[in-house]
Amino acid sequence: MKAMILAAGRGTRMAPLTDTCPKPLIPLCGKPLIIHHLEKLAAAGITDIVINHAWLGEQLE
Numbered sequence: 001m002k003a004m005i006l007a008a009g010r011g012t013r014m015a016p017l018t019d020t021c022p023k024p025l026i027p028l029c030g031k032p033l034i035i036h037h038l039e040k041l042a043a044a045g046i047t048d049i050v051i052n053h054a055w056l057g058e059q060l061e
Helices: 033-043
Strands: 002-007 048-053
Touching (some): 033 048
Parallel strands (some): 002 048
C-alpha cells in the first residue's frame, strides 16, 4: 500500500518554532513529528511513502 505525507506548509501558526525548522522536524516526545507519522504508517503495513515538502524541505532530505 502507498501513502503520501503532506509536509509542505510553512507553519506560520507554529512560529517561532518554524522560522528555522520545518514542521515535520519539530520534536514531540523526543522524536521529530514526521517520525511519529512514519512509524504509524509502517505499523499499518504501508510500504511506499512519498513526502511532499517545500518550506525548508532541504532539511528533510
